[in-house]
Structures are given as C-alpha cells and as structure tokens.
Amino acid sequence: MQNFPKPIRLLAPLVALIATVVVVSGCGTTNPDIARGRVLFTTKCGVCHTLAQAGTTATIGPNLDDAFAAAREAGGFDAATIEGVVQAQVDSPRPSNGNPAVSMPPHIVEGTALDDIAAYIGKYAGVPGAAPPEVEGGPGAQVFANNGCGGCHTLAAANSGGTTGPNLDEHLPGVSEAEIEEKITNASAREVSGYPKGVMPENFGEKLSSTELEELAKFLHESVNKKSG
Numbered sequence: 001m002q003n004f005p006k007p008i009r010l011l012a013p014l015v016a017l018i019a020t021v022v023v024v025s026g027c028g029t030t031n032p033d034i035a036r037g038r039v040l041f042t043t044k045c046g047v048c049h050t051l052a053q054a055g056t057t058a059t060i061g062p063n064l065d066d067a068f069a070a071a072r073e074a075g076g077f078d079a080a081t082i083e084g085v086v087q088a089q090v091d092s093p094r095p096s097n098g099n100p101a102v103s104m105p106p107h108i109v110e111g112t113a114l115d116d117i118a119a120y121i122g123k124y125a126g127v128p129g130a131a132p133p134e135v136e137g138g139p140g141a142q143v144f145a146n147n148g149c150g151g152c153h154t155l156a157a158a159n160s161g162g163t164t165g166p167n168l169d170e171h172l173p174g175v176s177e178a179e180i181e182e183k184i185t186n187a188s189a190r191e192v193s194g195y196p197k198g199v200m201p202e203n204f205g206e207k208l209s210s211t212e213l214e215e216l217a218k219f220l221h222e223s224v225n226k227k228s229g
C-alpha cells in the first residue's frame with residue numbers, strides 16, 4: 001500500500017471500509033480466496049484432518065474427503081452445502097464421544113479466514129482424483145507438498161509456515177540426508193525438545209516409496225544448507 005500514488009493511497013481506507021460493509025451484509029456475495037483457504041487449511045486444520053487436495057494426512061479428526069464424498073456423489077451436497085457444514089462445525093464444534101481430548105477446539109478461525117477455508121473445502125473435499133497442485137522446486141519439493149509437511153513445518157524453500165513441528169530451516173542444517181530420512185520415517189530417531197511426540201504421522205515409512213523418500217531428503221538437505229547471500 002505504501003507504493004500507491006497519493007490520491008489512491010487516500011482512497012484505500014474507503015475501499016477497505018466498503019469491502020467490510022459488503023462482507024458484513026453480503027452473505028455469500030463476496031468472492032472467497034480459495035488459494036488462501038488452502039494455505040490456512042494446511043496450517044489450521046491439516047494438523048488434525050486428512051484432505052487429499054491439501055496433501056494432509058493427519059488422523060486426529062475425521063477424514064474430510066470421506067466425510068463429504070458419499071454425500072457429494074449422491075448429489076445431495078453441493079459446494080455451498082459443504083461450506084455451510086464447515087462453517088457450523090468451526091463456529092460450534094460438535095463434541096465428540098465425550099472425550100474432550102479429541103474434540104475440535106472452537107473458533108480456530110473466524111471471518112474471512114473461515115469463509116476462505118470453507119470455500120476451499122467445499123470445492124475439493126470428496127472430489128474424486130483431487131490432488132495437490134504442482135509446485136516448483138523438483139520432485140522432492142512435490143513430495144513435501146503432497147504430504148502436508150508444510151502444514152506443520154516452516155521451510156522457506158517450500159514457502160510453508162507451519163508451527164506445530166520444529167522449523168526445518170533451523171533444525172536440519174548439518175543433518176545428513178540419511179539422517180533426515182531416518183527422522184521422517186522413524187519417530188524414535190527424532191528427539192525435539194518442546195514439541196509433542198505422536199503428532200507427526202508415523203506412517204511415512206510405508207506411505208512414501210524409497211525414491212520419494214530419497215528425493216524428499218535431498219530436497220530438504222539442499223534447501224536448508226543453501227548458502228544465503
């Protein structure tokens with residue numbers, strides 16, 4: 001905004017105000033930002049939920065593809081209906097089986113962030129063949145994107161900002177490719193103080209082919225050991 005010529009800069013607050021009014025009164029007339037919804041989903045929701053298009057694989061909450069696939073196929077659920085279900089669930093999560101340890105926390109996101117996430121899920125949940133978009137950076141970067149690593153981990157080379165797990169730019173310099181592979185597939189090879197055990201999925205050893213795993217470790221190793229400047 002600082003770079004606008006002066007008259008436009010003066011207009012900017014007015015434009016923002018109009019936009020706010022439209023959001024408040026529009027009720028579905030605004031255009032949600034699906035790309036932003038995807039990024040928000042991977043960090044805010046992918047920690048607990050599997051969704052193929054996001055590449056997330058967590059199993060603490062229900063698999064959202066499974067949750068909506070049947071309804072979508074039967075034709076009763078369109079994107080708007082799914083959006084409504086998501087909004088309602090995030091606004092007031094339905095308590096699960098009386099076990100508060102696995103309930104969904106209320107109000108993880110609100111406002112336009114929730115609109116964007118709901119629209120994103122409405123577009124992709126349960127859609128057959130939905131897969132993460134292609135990313136730059138080679139095959140290892142694609143493995144990183146396809147498996148939801150960025151939802152939990154910050155890695156500059158992947159533009160990811162997850163904070164559930166350790167920042168890989170800070171934690172992996174100096175670690176060999178073989179050690180990185182070991183850390184990804186073997187929970188007992190990871191000893192990271194301040195981060196909970198049992199949150200990172202423990203099935204990457206089965207889920208990833210040995211080629212994928214090598215490509216992933218190579219990508220991480222190169223990304224974090226790149227000389228900056």
Ligand code: HEC
Binds near residue numbers: 067094102
């Ligand atoms: C800490 C884990 C956790 C996080 C984070 C989380 N959820 Fe959930 N979610 C759950 C659990 C557990 C359930 C099952 C119902 C319950 O316990 O509330 C659930 C249920 C749901 C359902 C209902 C699925 C069905 O089968 O009816 C939707 C939709 C949903 N979550 C969407 C989201 C969205 C969107 C986000 C991010 C804004 C999110 N969740 C974040 C744990 C989580």
Ligand code: HEC
Binds near residue numbers: 148172
């Ligand atoms: C649901 C969140 C989550 C996902 C998804 C996830 N991780 Fe993690 N990761 C963690 C947490 C939490 C830790 C630290 C605790 C532990 O060791 O289990 C961790 C630890 C690590 C470590 C060890 C860091 C160190 O300093 O030793 C590496 C490497 C790693 N993750 C890479 C990955 C890669 C690569 C992927 C994708 C294939 C991935 N993670 C997916 C949460 C996650």
